[in-house]
Amino acid sequence: MRDFQLPGRSPVFGLRGAAATSHPLATGVALDILKSGGNAIDSAVAAAATLAVVEPQSTGVGGDCFALCSFKGIVPPIAINGSGAAAKDIDINWFKTNGLTQIEPESPHAITVPGALRTWAKLVNDYGTQNLSKLLKPAINYARDGYVVTPRVALDWEEQVDKLSKCPHSAKTYLVSGRSPSAGSVHRQPVLADTLSKISEFGVDEFYSGSIARDIVTYLRGLGSALNIDDFASFEPQYVKPIYTNYRGYDVYECPPNGQGITALMILNILCGYDMGSFDALGTDRFHLQAEATRLAYRDRFKYLADPDKSLVPIEKLLSESYAEELRSQISLNKVMPFIKNNSEIRHRDTVYLSVVDSDGTAVSFINSLFHPFGSGLCEPKSGVILQNRGSGFSLDPKSPNCIAPGKRPMHTIIPGILAKNNKTLMSFGVMGGHYQACGHAHLLLNLIDYKMDPQEALDAPRAFHTDGIYELEKTISRQVKEKLESRGHDTRWSKTPIGGGQLICINPSNGVLTAASEFRKDGLALSW
Numbered sequence: 001m002r003d004f005q006l007p008g009r010s011p012v013f014g015l016r017g018a019a020a021t022s023h024p025l026a027t028g029v030a031l032d033i034l035k036s037g038g039n040a041i042d043s044a045v046a047a048a049a050t051l052a053v054v055e056p057q058s059t060g061v062g063g064d065c066f067a068l069c070s071f072k073g074i075v076p077p078i079a080i081n082g083s084g085a086a087a088k089d090i091d092i093n094w095f096k097t098n099g100l101t102q103i104e105p106e107s108p109h110a111i112t113v114p115g116a117l118r119t120w121a122k123l124v125n126d127y128g129t130q131n132l133s134k135l136l137k138p139a140i141n142y143a144r145d146g147y148v149v150t151p152r153v154a155l156d157w158e159e160q161v162d163k164l165s166k167c168p169h170s171a172k173t174y175l176v177s178g179r180s181p182s183a184g185s186v187h188r189q190p191v192l193a194d195t196l197s198k199i200s201e202f203g204v205d206e207f208y209s210g211s212i213a214r215d216i217v218t219y220l221r222g223l224g225s226a227l228n229i230d231d232f233a234s235f236e237p238q239y240v241k242p243i244y245t246n247y248r249g250y251d252v253y254e255c256p257p258n259g260q261g262i263t264a265l266m267i268l269n270i271l272c273g274y275d276m277g278s279f280d281a282l283g284t285d286r287f288h289l290q291a292e293a294t295r296l297a298y299r300d301r302f303k304y305l306a307d308p309d310k311s312l313v314p315i316e317k318l319l320s321e322s323y324a325e326e327l328r329s330q331i332s333l334n335k336v337m338p339f340i341k342n343n344s345e346i347r348h349r350d351t352v353y354l355s356v357v358d359s360d361g362t363a364v365s366f367i368n369s370l371f372h373p374f375g376s377g378l379c380e381p382k383s384g385v386i387l388q389n390r391g392s393g394f395s396l397d398p399k400s401p402n403c404i405a406p407g408k409r410p411m412h413t414i415i416p417g418i419l420a421k422n423n424k425t426l427m428s429f430g431v432m433g434g435h436y437q438a439c440g441h442a443h444l445l446l447n448l449i450d451y452k453m454d455p456q457e458a459l460d461a462p463r464a465f466h467t468d469g470i471y472e473l474e475k476t477i478s479r480q481v482k483e484k485l486e487s488r489g490h491d492t493r494w495s496k497t498p499i500g501g502g503q504l505i506c507i508n509p510s511n512g513v514l515t516a517a518s519e520f521r522k523d524g525l526a527l528s529w
Contacts, residue, residue: 002457011456011517014528018516019043020503021354022058022432022524025147026050029138030356031527033130040358041069041128042135044366045120049139049196051352052116053189054147056174057156057373058432059352061196061207062387065116065368066255067123068242068418070425073361073507077418077425079242079255081409082119084112084235085307086391087226088406094226095396095404103392103404106163106377108223110389112410116368119237121204133200140200143193146186150523154183160373169379170386191384209233215382223378231407242418245269245319248449250426253418254441258307261415262318263438266297268445269324270331281451282462282477284484285333290446291466291490292331294439295340298467301438302341306401307409313401336489339469351414351437353430355505357514363428363507365416371434417441424509427455432522433500436465440500455506459519463499466490474499 002008012018017040019030030047038046044067052060064084070077095103103110124132149157157180164170165178173189174180181187199206206212213232220227244253245265252268254261270293279285304313317323330337351369369388376389393411394404402411413434419427427448431440440463447458462476472495473482482492498521505526506515516526 002454008460009456011454011515012526012528014514014516015512016359016529017357018505018514018526018528019047019354019356020505020516020518020524020526021047021051022352022501022503022518022522023051023055023150024523024525025054025142026354027525027527030354031529033135034358035529038130039128039360040356040362040364041123042130043356043358044354044364045124045128045132046135046138047354047356048116048120048352048366048368049136050142051354051368053139053143053192055153055352056386057153057160058370059368060370060375060386061117062114062375062385063116063368063370064114064388064390064412064414065119065366066259066412066414066416067367068253068255068365068416069127070363070418070428073363073425075251075253075418075420075423075425076242076244077253079240080119080123080237081240081255082115082237083258083390083409083412084115085407085409086112086394086404087228087231089226089228090404090406092396092398092404100396102396103394105372105389105392106166108220108225108376108378110376110392111220111225111227111378111387112391113227113231113235114388115235115237117199117204117207118235122237132204136196136200140193140196143189143196146188149181149183149185149187151183152523154181156373157181163374163377167378169381170374170377173379173384174374189384195383195385208235212383216380216385219380243315243319247272247445249421250449251420252445253420254415256308256315257305257313258409259412259415260301260305260438261417262305262315263297263301264415264417264441265319266300266324267293267438267442269319269321270296270328271442271446273324273328276446277450281447282481284481287464287477287481288485288488288490289331289333290443291464291471292337294466295337296327296330297438299340304401305411310405310408311401334488341468351432351434353416353432353503355428355430355503357428357505357507361507361512363418363425363505365418365428365430367414367416367430369414413437415441419445425507426509427504427506429502429504431500431502435467436500439465440502444502455504455515455517459502459504459517465499472499
């Protein structure tokens with residue numbers, strides 16, 4: 001139990017349902033849906049739609065999503081991949097001819113087909129109890145009538161003024177006299193409200209093959225994009241088989257590639273060979289070993305991860321015990337390994353993760369994103385939809401498994417998680433933060449399993465992320481630990497911003513009590529009833 005004389009918050013307990021999101025309004029919507037008789041699928045989709053309005057720097061209908069759904073607590077969960085692909089007419093030679101060596105994040109070439117909306121609709125149609133029109137109503141109301149900008153959203157928004165200023169449609173929608181909205185101000189998106197209303201009335205096909213799709217495609221092709229109406233119309237989310245590993249008796253489930261969930265499992269497999277619980281949870285040994293395991297797993301992420309429909313991804317090898325032993329043998333407890341290039345960006349990206357559990361024990365682990373803050377920064381004027389830039393995650397190296405190709409999905413950073421034991425779901429969880437997410441999953445699970453923290457403590461605990469030779473540490477890590485890490489060869493930096501964010505809901509299999517938590521690095525909260 002936490003010390004109630006110290007800052008912090010308690011986890012939230014309930015019996016009939018719980019929701020945890022990165023924004024108070026979305027959590028409120030999620031709980032309202034549960035109380036009105038909706039199930040966890042309905043609740044999660046309504047919350048995701050709301051977040052697409054009230055946290056516009058992180059997510060939107062112009063983005064992608066993934067989900068793991070454990071029905072009545074039974075595992076394995078179902079997994080759905082809602083990531084869109086590159087244009088079927090894309091030609092890598094075009095980039096070479098035009099002297100491009102990478103896909104710029106703010107270019108139209110970085111935009112892939114947005115997969116979120118059709119994925120929401122498929123989940124609701126297949127497993128929900130309410131119709132999508134009802135679930136979109138809260139988002140429509142907030143877009144039309146306005147919502148109050150929260151502090152973390154305002155902070156993130158302020159950093160993107162230059163990006164938003166480059167697109168007149170984005171500037172008109174998201175800036176006020178050339179500036180970002182401040183915390184406590186009211187923001188409205190009436191054009192997006194009209195678009196969501198049209199989808200509510202005519203269905204998601206309006207977005208993928210109807211007037212909205214035609215407007216978006218016309219706009220993008222005018223900027224030089226290769227996407228066409230058939231790319232939108234032919235998009236379908238995929239149900240996929242989840243992958244998992246066992247960490248100290250617990251089964252950890254992730255979505256398979258093209259997402260990076262396998263990277264989180266690899267980190268856990270490496271660390272499983274150490275008695276992590278014998279180290280100080282906030283000490284040098286723990287952070288050193290976690291960094292080294294992360295570096296090796298992210299090296300292989302860069303080397304192997306891609307769309308499995310277009311490239312061979314050796315999942316069985318990467319998750320094997322023998323391979324974990326091989327990687328572990330490269331780690332020394334006393335000094336850092338030589339530099340490893342993993343092609344990650346140090347800046348952490350924006351995403352929304354949410355978790356919902358209903359009265360039947362169905363757990364939904366759900367993640368939705370535009371990738372970079374405000375995605376590409378390009379907003380289609382007639383729909384008010386700001387478009388993701390997932391295509392900037394492609395490589396232009398023909399030798400890379402993640403090289404751009406017609407109809408190919410890029411390597412994805414966003415990953416939902418499910419934790420189970422004895423074939424029962426114990427927790428729906430996720431950690432936001434772009435490239436950090438795989439490391440964040442492992443960090444959270446160590447906090448819970450090895451260090452016996454309660455769910456809120458596990459989310460709140462100090463974080464660090466090692467990428468491309470730099471070890472970023474949150475300021476809550478002691479200076480002594482920083483100096484000791486440096487003595488082992490780490491090039492450390494204090495992180496300028498909080499690393500990631502996260503939500504989780506635990507299910508007690510003995511009495512059905514739900515324990516929900518949402519951390520301080522975002523504006524969100526957990527609620528239950």
